Amino acid sequence: MALSAKQLKVGDTHSEQVVDNLTRTQIVQYAGASGDYNPIHTDEAYTTKVAGYPSVFAHGMLTMGLTGTMLTNYVGDGRLTKFGGRLTKQVWPGDALTAKATVEAIREEDGQPFVDLHLSTVNQNGEEVLSGYASARIDP
Amino acid sequence: MAIEKFPVEAGHIMMFARAVGDANKIYYDEDYAKTTEVGSIIAPPTFVQASAQFDPDYRLRPKIGEPWFGSGKEPTGVQQSSGGGGTGLHAEQHYEYHRHPKPGDILTASSRPGQTWERQGRRSGKLIFSETITEYRDQHGELVVTARGVGVRTERPVEQS
Numbered sequence: 001m002a003l004s005a006k007q008l009k010v011g012d013t014h015s016e017q018v019v020d021n022l023t024r025t026q027i028v029q030y031a032g033a034s035g036d037y038n039p040i041h042t043d044e045a046y047t048t049k050v051a052g053y054p055s056v057f058a059h060g061m062l063t064m065g066l067t068g069t070m071l072t073n074y075v076g077d078g079r080l081t082k083f084g085g086r087l088t089k090q091v092w093p094g095d096a097l098t099a100k101a102t103v104e105a106i107r108e109e110d111g112q113p114f115v116d117l118h119l120s121t122v123n124q125n126g127e128e129v130l131s132g133y134a135s136a137r138i139d140p
Numbered sequence: 141m142a143i144e145k146f147p148v149e150a151g152h153i154m155m156f157a158r159a160v161g162d163a164n165k166i167y168y169d170e171d172y173a174k175t176t177e178v179g180s181i182i183a184p185p186t187f188v189q190a191s192a193q194f195d196p197d198y199r200l201r202p203k204i205g206e207p208w209f210g211s212g213k214e215p216t217g218v219q220q221s222s223g224g225g226g227t228g229l230h231a232e233q234h235y236e237y238h239r240h241p242k243p244g245d246i247l248t249a250s251s252r253p254g255q256t257w258e259r260q261g262r263r264s265g266k267l268i269f270s271e272t273i274t275e276y277r278d279q280h281g282e283l284v285v286t287a288r289g290v291g292v293r294t295e296r297p298v299e300q301s
Contacts (some may be wrong), residue, residue: 001263002177019161029159033152035193038200039210040227049215052297059190060230065160070187083185084234084288091299099208122143 002076003088003108003138005113014074016038016067023096030062051140060087061095063130067121070099075115075136085119086133096124100108113138143249148195150243151258153183153267156190182240186233188285191249193300205243232290233267238283254288267269 019026026043036059039046047056064085070082091097098121105116120131150297157167157226165172175180192198199282201276202208241247260268269292278279 013180026159026161027253030197033156033159034190035198036189036200036226037210039200039208042217043210045211045215049211050209053227054300061186061233064158064233065156065162065184065189069162069164072162072164072185072245077164077176078182080185080237080240080242082234082236083292086232087230090229 002079002117003074004137005115005138005140008103008106008138010103010105010113012103013100014070015098016070018070018072018097018099019095021062022091022093022097023055024093027056027058027062027093030059030065034061035041036061055093057093058091058095059098063087063091063121064132067099067119067130067132071101071117072135074101075117075138076135079138080134081114081137081138082133082135083129086132087129088131089127089129091122091123091129097121097129099130102135108140113140142251143191143194143247144231146188146191146247146249148183148187148241148243148245148247152190152193153181153187153243156187157184160184160186167290177246178240182242185235185237187241188235188247188249188274188287189233189266191247191274192274194230195249223245226265226294229292229294229298230289231292232288234288238285241276241278241284246274247284249276251275259293261298263299264297267295268293 040051047053100120101117104118114139117134121130149152154168207217251272251274254273256270259267274287278284
């Protein structure tokens with residue numbers, strides 16, 4: 001279901017837990033699907049002994065993809081016109097992420113209503129891992 | 141980087157949606173998708189990232205017959221150049237959708253470098269940021285997605301607090 005300008009107001013929020021206890025296997029799934037096989041995401045031996053991190057960690061684009069799931073659940077399929085963000089903190093196996101969209105503006109362009117959203121995805125400690133924005137076409 | 145052919149396939153969209161934990165039927169069930177406003181399976185919003193699969197020179201994919209920097213017998217399969225110790229990470233990503241890709245599309249991707257800048261990081265030494273702008277066009281030459289990515293190279297591994 002698409003959003004309707006009549007029913008939205010600035011400050012409205014929608015949030016979803018997009019992953020609970022992120023597994024190394026899900027990170028492997030993302031490597032396989034996206035084609036990004038950087039071993040810092042899937043190869044514990046390389047990551048701890050060569051790259052110098054305590055363990056493998058998620059692709060930044062997995063964090064953004066997880067955030068996108070919340071976003072399209074909220075605005076509806078095929079409605080996004082813009083989606084972007086900064087990846088502000090690494091995401092580790094075991095993390096739980098909650099993604100939240102906040103309505104910043106409801107506007108019209110050539111008679112077509114749009115919503116502008118601020119996005120924030122946080123881990124189980126409340127630390128922000130993605131800060132972003134999106135715009136979507138909405139119904140009148 | 142240029143990708144001459146990025147065929148958008150239903151099975152690839154399904155696998156990508158699974159990887160980002162998205163159970164939405166619009167990404168795998170064609171019969172369901174036909175009943176929706178969009179009318180067909182479409183790709184999830186970050187799917188064009190998977191164009192890397194179709195980049196013949198993509199650095200982060202093992203190449204047949206070539207050494208790989210991940211572990212095998214040893215923690216890495218290549219000799220590291222001295223010093224370094226930094227990591228390449230994804231700092232930002234921005235997408236503008238002119239429409240959403242769907243199975244049957246054959247996209248091309250052409251990239252150009254954007255700005256580069258430096259900053260001193262608190263937890264990882266000097267950070268070098270570089271921007272890439274990529275245009276994804278369909279088989280008719282129409283713009284589908286404009287992407288702007290920012291990569292960051294750290295001087296040393298990011299310290300964990």
